[in-house]
Structures are given as C-alpha cells and as structure tokens.
Amino acid sequence: MQAQFNSIMQTQFESIRNLFGVQPGDYLVSLTDTPHEVLENPGASGSILFLTENKRCIMKTVQKKEKALLTELFQEYYNNLVQNPKTLLPKYFDCYPCKNRKITLSVMNNIFPTSIQLHQKFDLKGSTYKRKVSKKETSKKSPTYKDLDFMKKHPEGIFLENKTYDILFETMEKDCKLLESFKIIDYSLLLGVYFVRSDSTALDRNDANDFPSGATLAWTKNGDRLALYMGIIDILQKYDAKKKMEHCLKSVITDGKAVSVQNPKIYSERFLEFIKTKVFKKINTS
Template sequence: PECKGIFFKYGIILKALHLITTSSALKGAIQLGITHTVGSLSQKAERDVLMQDFYVVESIFFPSEGSNLTPAHHHGDFRFKTYAPIAFRYFRELFGIRPDDYLYSLCNDPLIELSNPGASGSIFYVSSDDEFIIKTVQHKEAEFLQKLLPGYFMNLNQNKRTLLPKFYGLYCVQAGGKNIRIVVMNNLLPRSVPMHLKYDLKGSTYKRRASPKEREKDVPTHKDLDFMQDMPEGIQLEPDNYNALSKTIQRDCLLLQSFKIMDYSLLVGIHNVDQAYRVRVGAGDSRGAEGTVTPDQRRPQAQKALYSTAMESIQGEARGRGTLDSEDQWGGIPARNSKGERLLLYIGIIDILQSYRFIKKLEHSWKALVHDGDTVSVHRPGFYAERFQRFMCSTVFRKALKSSPSKKSRGGCGQSVVRRLAMGNAPPAAQSSSHTLPDSRLVYRPHLIQSDVDTESGKE
C-alpha cells in the first residue's frame, strides 16, 4: 500500500509535468509569454543599458482561466520569466529587429519543431518565417549566459564581425515544479536552402566521427574525421573571403578564450549550387541556369535580423534587407570544392555556453589517460581555441589561388604540410599566403582517419 501511494503521487506529478512538457503546450506557453513580455517592454521608455539591467528577472503568472494581465488559455497554469529584458531589447535593436517583427515571427504562426535535437538533448524550434531558432538550455547554461551578457554587450558594440550566436532573448517556463529555460537566437541554416552536407567541427580527432544512427538521417551531421575523409583538400575560398573568415575566427576564439569557454563547434552547412542545378535539370526544370542560384523554388524574404547571415558575419556589413537576385544575397559564403563545384556555405560558432569548470577538467584528465590528451575535444580554453582556429584555417578552409585555380594541390594545406598561424599575434589576413611551413605539431595525418573506427553516438 505504501508503494502504491508513492507511485500514485508520482503519477500525479508526471501528469502535471506532461501538461506543459508536451510540445504543443510548451510552444503555446512560449508564444504567450513572449507576446506579453515584448508588449509590456514597449511601454518602458528607451534609455541606455545599465549594469544592473543584465541581472533583472521579470516574472508573470499565466493561470489557465486568465487574469487581468494575461489571457485565458488551455495549456495549464504556468509562470513565465524574462531575463535581462532591457539588455535583450538593446541587442534586438542592434541587430535591426523591430518589436513587431520579433512578435510576428515568433508568435503569429505555430513554431516548427526540428527533428534533429542534437547530442545535448536540447529541443529546437524554428519560427515559421525561418528567422529565429528557439533552443532549450540547461540551468547551468542559462546561468552562464547571464554572466556573459556584460562582456557580450561590449563585444557587440565594438565588433559586428562575429560568428558567435546572436542572442535575442532568454526566458524560462515554469510549470508543475519544472523549469524549462529557452534562448532565442539567429537561424544559421535556413530551411529554404537545402543543405547537401552538414558538419559539426571542433578541431578534435578523438571519436569525432558521425555514428551509424546519425548517418541514417537524410542530412546527417558529420564530424571532423568525416570532413577530413570527405574533403581532404578542404573548401576553397576566394582570398578576400578567406582572410575575412580567418580574422573573424581568430577574434571570436580570443574572446571565447578570455571567458574560459571551450567545447564549442563550428557548424557548417554546405549547399552545392551545381548539384542542385543538376537535380533541377534532371527533374525537367530549366530554371536556374549556369551563373544563377535558386536554392529553392520558394524564395525566402530578406532576413529581418542584420549581421545574421554568414557573409555579414565575416564582413561586418549589414545587407539583409536587400533584394534576393544574386547568390551572395542568399547569405551564404561562395566557395568551391576540389571538383570546382560552386558552393554556398552557412556557418556559425555554436555551443558556446560551456565554461571550463571542474567537471570538464576531470573529463579531460580521464580521456587523456586512455588517449592522446591533445586530440580530445575537452581541453583547457587556450589550447582549445588555438587548435580550433588552426584546424579551421588550414584544414577546413583553404585560400584559392586566382592564378591557377585548377591546381588543387596548391590551393591550401596538404595533409603533411599546413599553414602556420600566429596565434594571438598578427591576424591571418596579415600573413603571407605564399609560404607553407612543415610543422609536425600541426599535422592531421591520414592514419588518424583510417585507424579511427569509433561508432559511439555521444557528443565528444
């Protein structure tokens, strides 16, 4: 009888949690909460952001029967918390997002749940207009983001050229004794542009291969060893774009290192323009001739958020409100693969809310006992930033040679020779592109690809 009573009480709790944790109820609560907080924020006068604004938390209760402040709804009672509302209002203004656009994108139509939650277990929603991503985050991640806000504020004021996430809001839905924290960010991979390849890259080689389960997906997210095997000659970029991207990665890595952040990734979505054209021609569609880009028959509207496309992120120039009549205005970075096929790259640094805390130090120490410590993903922030930048700027992205682009062997670093980057000194853009130096410490050798037979699905 005593056990039955415990299970009965536990069942009531689970039922209460189910009222809010079901997808439709959670999405409804998020939309109600954001509608209220943005509306109430519009009544507050515009002013400069103060230090105390980063630590403000506002809370409003939403009973299902409604109140004098909130409408009636059918999602069950819940409480909605808004973190640093004045500060995030400033961030949205900085990115050119008007309050009515923000509300219309997130609250006018149902949110779309993405089917690939990722290894972190987070739930992802995208707005119906493809503009914003909503991600659930853990308590420690939300807490860490709050601590980052003053430094994030300073960085955005000083530099629009960044691949770091654009944070537009931090909220919490409370129901049934459970807290569900969410962050609103820019959408890196627009659904209207089909991605032919997708990579989550850290610069690590330890167990960095997509699992068999991941490979079964229509567009699996591959990892570092997969990239080195699939594209051993890297992705070719025009010199100006390569220099801009390298400098942006360097600045972002230095900032992340200063906050003792590690275990972040570079998310790379690749749209193959020529492959998409061949598919359309094969399907009897003559549109999209050579020289034009039509990633999808549905032409998306221009980005509402400035500095949010891949090209804007490395150039620091806002072009998001232009007309969509050329490939650069799709927001992707133009590139080519080793076959000479035209690509559009959609990239951004993700998962930055991991600080090098004690548990991460233990994790690295344990992995270092069973494997080469310098190849595992969990590492001290300084080493992690240097390895990350070196991998991206020498193995993943290569500078195309204008004089003879057909000579692929000269288009970047080989597998036994890589370009030396001055970490923390002169930016990559300022260094000579005509010299390569052998350095055994910086080599990513082919035997790593052949010997690695990892099939684990966990995020390393």
C-alpha cells in the same frame, strides 16, 4: 542590483535585434506562430531545439548553469557584437524563463537559409577522437557530420578567396579570444554547404545575388561552386572541475591532444588551427 542588471540585458537584447535587422513585428510573429518544429539535436548537451514557424529563429532550452554563464559574459558578448558585426557567435535575441522549471528558453538567429535545401551539414570542433557521424545520425534525412567525416568528404578542404579567408579568421580569432577569456570550451563551427554547380575557379561575384543573405561563396579544388552558411554554436559550456576530470579520464584511453575536452586556451588554438588548415584554404583569384 540583479533586477537592474536584467533590465539592462533586456535593453541590450532589443539593441541586438535592431542591429541585425529583426523587426519587432516579425520577431513577435516568430514567437507566437505555432506550431514550432522540434529539431533533432546532434550534440550531447540534451538541449531541446525548436524552429519557429517562419524559420527565422531557433529556440533552445538553457540549463540554470548555462544561463548563469550567459549572464556573466553578456556585457562582453554584447560589446563584441557591436564592435564586430561579422561575428560568428550566436545572436541571442532574448531569454525567457520557463514556468515552474529550472530552465530558460533562449531565442537566437537561424544560421541556415530557409529557401534552399543544404546538401551537407557539419559540426566541427577540431577534434579527431570519435568525431565521426553515428549510424543513427546517417539514417536521418539531413544528417549532421563531424570532423572526420569532413576530412573524408573534403580531403582537400574548401577554398575561399584570399580576402574572404582573411576576414573570416580575423573575425573568428576575436570570437575565440572572448570565449577563451570566460574559460568556455566545447563550441563548434556549424557549417552548411550548398553545391551550386561545377565551374571554373574564376569568381563571379554576381553569384552572391542568387542566394539568401549570409552566403559565403567558395568552391572545391575540382571547381564545384559552393554557397556556405556558418556560425559558432554551443558557447555556454565552461571548463569546470567536471570537464577537467573528463579530460583526464579520456587521456588515459587515447591521445590527450585528440580528445574534444581541453583547457580553453588549447581548445581555442586547436579549433582555429583545424578550421584554418583542414576546413578552409586560400586561393589566389587575382
């Protein structure tokens, strides 16, 4: 039965690659070209990340319990990708067991573009407890900031066209509903920001042709034009007994509602509320 299920997963992995335009030859080159660049992981999971030579895929180590969760949710995850192609969830292209080790190497899409250098990167969970970049992280060439940093750098939020805002959150709500149904927490919105130029708030749709695919056009309240790249990451952490204990202990130290670890429903609601109200705002462009 397990072998049959694994065979179905392989077929669906191939279908996902086809759905998102990953050609077999390009995918093979992604995996076999060397050397792969080791990426610095700002998260606490301890996973190792690799960027393929052509920079189109991310390879990430997955622990045994994370692989079991991916297997458990895979059918629903696959259905969501097919029915919701604008999904912000990671696009898993395949998984490969590592020889003589209790880990798996997953292959996913690279959210960020390879032809431009992003000006800012954020890892956003909707939590304010200790969600601030460390001194060690700020010393890096391209640091990843957190929730409190975003609120300081973008106190007014980032503005989206009304239709873009509505579509984004319709998609994100579907994604979060799926994660909540499998009791998943600790996921983040990974957001890359590229400052284009200062401009009026009038939206010139031709600007979309100036950037790599996947850009969402936006602007600051001051009229700085932005190209955004985003996706939901780290979706393989379940709200288990260990996480429940972590929440209880941190709640003794500070406001329990502020800490990152929450039950899946509260986590999902807080995450969406933060992204909807603190990160993105609507602007009427009609």
